[in-house]
Amino acid sequence: MSAAPVVSRFNPVQPGAAGMKAAATGLLVAMAALFLTTRAFEPAYPWLGWVKAFAEAAMVGGLADWFAVTALFRHPLGLPIPHTAIIPRNKDRIGEALASFLKENFLIASVVARRMRHIDLAAAAGRFLRAPEGEGTRIRHGASRLIADIFEGLDDERLGGIVKGAISGRLKSMEVSPLLGHALASAINDERHVPMLEAAIRWMARALDANESLIRDMVKKRANWVLKLAGLDTKLSDAIVEGLRKLTVEMGTDPAHPVRQKMEQALAQLANDLQTKPETRARVEAMKDELLANRSVGLWLDTLWQKGREAIIRAARNPDAAMAGKLGEVLRSAGTTLESDPRIRGAINQFARRAVAGMAASYGGSIVKLVSETVRGWDARTITARLESAVGRDLQYIRINGTLVGGLVGVVLHALDAI
Structure with a gap:
């Protein structure tokens, strides 16, 4: 051989x-x-x-x-x-001169910011997202393969535990009561609570129909012998069932119904209590901690992680299919927005300049030292x-x-x- x-x-x-x-x-x-x-x-x-x-x-x-x-x-x-x-x-002196050249021309924050002032990164990203063809296709395929290999190569159990722990830790440290109260108040102000309220009323009507026999049995058991002897227990249960049914119909058709208004007032009060009342906020936070400690929630987070990981690998292995679906539409729409909206483009470019300049300020010295020591070590x-x-x-x-x-x-x- x-x-x-x-x-x-x-x-x-x-x-x-x-x-x-x-x-x-x-x-x-x-x-x-x-x-x-x-x-x-x-x-x-x-x-x-x-x-x-x-x-x-x-x-x-x-x-x-x-x-x-x-x-x-x-x-x-x-x-x-x-x-x-x-x-x-003179190799040591050459290394120091090269390092000084890099620092003075590329790794000073003010120099980096000045050079990047003429670079429109947001527009380039927008063009790539809107029509990722040519070299962009090769870059996307290479990045996709790298992402898929990383997610398949990492320890699934350990990585899943890290992700689940990060989510749980974030939820535990976050006070959800004000967020829920603000979201409920915004929904009430924009009348987005109305469909939810009407759905609750319809649920009450279906629950009444499904439990009509239970209501009649309860009335019959609690009626005394006089009502039973006179046959009034059946009439009483009929009246209660019909009254409740009529109430749900009127609440569903009349926005000004008193009971419906009471429910809306209760929702508004709950939104206010969630944001301002310490007792309500404490109860909600205790419920949140108890929910996170429940084993079923942990299993749900595990399932959520597995589905997300599989979706990422599936999309990374076939980026063209992913780009052709809803994700592709979202990315193309984002690219069009980046190209056409100067305000967003300016904000992104400013953020990129500050980020790169900050990296140069923070790590420029380390890069210079690395170059100098590398040449000195040759x-x-x-x-x-x-x-x-x-x-x-x-x-x-x-x-x-x-x-x-x-x-x-x-x-x-x-x-x-x-x-």
Whole structure:
């Protein structure tokens, strides 16, 4: 069985840099060979003096640039010549300079805020949400797969316990009485309580019909022997049932019915008590704590978490289907709003600027320190290889240019000498 190829994690030479290095060195060798050849045949062919001048100066220029390029990264020919191997010897200073550059140009809060003032993040988010196509589709699919893998990979029982504990803790620390009172008062002011009240009246009517025999039995059991002897117990139960039925019909059809008005007054009083009366608020909070401590509520929260987790994974595994449904409509509507409403867009952009500027102010120093310490931790060979990989091809062009320019200068000097 053939062995798998070994893949290096870091290629120290930029693609094409080795070829350019060979070309620059080959050109230098060719100039040296040309110089020796023209020197040998110049007495017989005087015009070769021009070629020799070109080759001689080109050789000098190529050697000078080779020395300069090599001195950046290492000692030429391994000799410890002063002011060579500049980058390895100064890597700590380079790291500090790079860190200072990042801090002064990117990680100062005022600089970040000024640069982001011209970036409309909200509009970009709106365009992405309204029509997430092209690169947006690839980003969405990649993010969806990541979300699905995270939710499937995490410990379900532990994560569910964390979520349930967070919800329960939040509900325990929250005083729900004022919220319920405010919601009820708002519903009464906007007359949104009317459907609820009418539904309660209809429920009373259905309960009366369902328990008519129970009411008649109660009247019959409580009637004395005189009423039973005269047969008035049946008439009394009929009257009670018909009276209650008539009451529910009148309450359902007459908004000004006294009993209905009493119910509305009781609701208004309850809304006020929930917000202002300590005794009522204490009773509601005690009921809330008792409800949260109930095992059935814990099971309901577990079921709620499982359904939510399954829905998230299902939507993440098929983002196109999720975007095509109600969620997609909501997101597209949000994107349209972000693009068309300058007030919302301005508020979001301002929040983003403040958030990023705050992160720069809080963590900029840590980032700078990380860059500086990372470069300081590299050995000389690593930093030399990384920088040479980044600029090695261009440096070899410098050697080639130096060789050719040197040759042209040699021709010019030879021409001046011949005048």
